[in-house]
Amino acid sequence: LDCSSGATAEYLYSQRIFKNCVPNTTILTVSARDEDYSDRNLQYFITPAEATRLVNVLPDGRIVKSDVEQFDRESNEKINFTVQATDHANCSSVVDVDIVILDINDNSPEFVNTPYLWNVSEGPTGLGQSFRFAAHDKDTGENERVMFRIIHGNADQSFSLTNLENNTAIIMVKNELDRESKATVLLLVEARDRGVPSLFSATPVLTTFYFYYSLSPSSFTTSLFCLLFGSGKIKRA
Structure with a gap:
């Protein structure tokens, strides 16, 4: 000493x-x-x-x-x-x-900038439209690496999900969507880390379809209604 x-x-x-x-x-x-x-x-x-x-x-x-x-x-x-x-x-x-x-794996992934609202076009114009999102995990190493998947709302496989770098992913429209049969779809997305045991969280992605004009003018029944543009009134023809 x-x-x-x-x-x-x-x-x-x-x-x-x-x-x-x-x-x-x-x-x-x-x-x-x-x-x-x-x-x-x-x-x-x-x-x-x-x-x-x-x-x-x-x-x-x-x-x-x-x-x-x-x-x-x-x-x-x-x-x-x-x-x-x-x-x-x-x-x-x-x-x-x-x-x-x-570190130990004691934190579940957290989605960034929720809630998620996604507007897409119906019909052929909607094909390939995408929605990108991310999650954050406070742990380190494998415990912070996140993988995503759609766990609900995609039974007809109209959407695809691709995992990207830095805990991000992208959802894309695969099939033509029909607003007349369904105006919205609620996709439930899971974020799961690679820790042992793994932890996860889930968040909804509310998908709303825009109207796509797919009917030609001749398809309308002109004998049922006519629109008086001057008065703004509708009357039977």
């Missing part, structure tokens, strides 16, 4: 641990030697004090998970603090400690 004032850290301890470790789990052990007194007379302290909400140091130098707060990797991927060992003569030594928080 160093009896001079303002001792600086000479060593760095580093460890990696999963974010869901339970309280009192041993993360690592720091050790100091006192040539003048028994090592059992050493006292260990953590600075800054705020770090003790996440970790504690025991009399034998073990760094353990505290029971005050859980690790939150999404807000802080690494914890940095200093451990000081002090003897009865007030001699001390300090070390730096870095703890890297490892």
